[in-house]
Amino acid sequence: MFQPEAGKTHLLNRMSIKIITYLSQAPASTDEICHTLAVKFQLTSDAAFLRNIDNTLHHFDALGLIKKVK
């Protein structure tokens, strides 16, 4: 994925692509994102999964790929 504002290229796995495309449609909470991903990738949405997704979202936020809204 190319990020025009930063001029950077990011190599994303399928789950990361799903997060970005999901959030490009409308803002969503971490719980909503986890639920969507769990269904899509047939995973259990437990505490560890939630933590991993939360970390990924923070990482994307730091890179400027997504932005936190209230």
Add this chain to the structure above:
Amino acid sequence: MIVGQIPLREFSMLISNQGLRVVIGPFNVCIITTYQPLIVQLHKLYKNYELAQDEIAEFHVRIVATRPIRKPLSVYVRFLLDGQSPFADFPEEQALAVLEWGINLAIAIRVNNLMLLHSAVLERNGHVLLFPAWPGSGKTTLSTVLCHRGFRLFSDEFGLMDPQAGVFFPIPRLMPLKNESINVVKNYLPEAIFGQEIPNTQKGTVAHVRPPEESMRRAQESAKAKWIIFPKWIANSKLDLLSLPDSEAFMLLASNSFNYEILGETGFQAVTSLIKTCICYKLVYSEFDDVLAAIQTLTDDI
């Protein structure tokens, strides 16, 4: 008119005074030097270069002889690009290597209208094969062998691609073989035309191979890429040609570009389009016969 049609004496006058203007791929390069040993080598190795008809040259380069203050009895050579010296002086016997590196440097730092990949590029049956790799992976050795066995040389060093049209431009230049590969190639390709061996360079001993005549004659014929092969020479290894996932090929190719980041989104689109339209492989090899057979088979199948 090509360099080989000019007698050495006239060639010497030309390159010493107004400069030798030759067509090097999509560029005109003006070379000036009065250093006689280099002139003799260039007359032989640049034999098939076409003289530029256009007065405009993209690059003006010079090799001048100097005597360092600390070594007044030694002759050194200095490379100048538009009158500026981008690197230190070198012993005189390295003049040809310095000129060739200097022209490479000029292309690498100045050309941003084209996507510049660090890649050997050859053509067969109308389609280009890219061999992207960093120095030391055997690109030049592989290019030298392939271009003497039916493949057309575009470059052993640069993939010059129009990012919008997706076509590659040939830029056939002398191929600087290094160290052990010099004798290996001399034995394998007795017909190859070599320059003098230049010992003690930054890269060890270097000997330049003249590109085959046909590659030079057809240097204005561009083509699109069909195969991207990331090569690696490993001593005594069996040949292995493995498919490479697009995502891995993308990152490898982008990281092998000189100006991917400078081009921004244009570079991203160019690499994306290249990956989408090419078949990507990883190649490990040790024997020329094996690699030739494998790449011939691959390029037969179109």
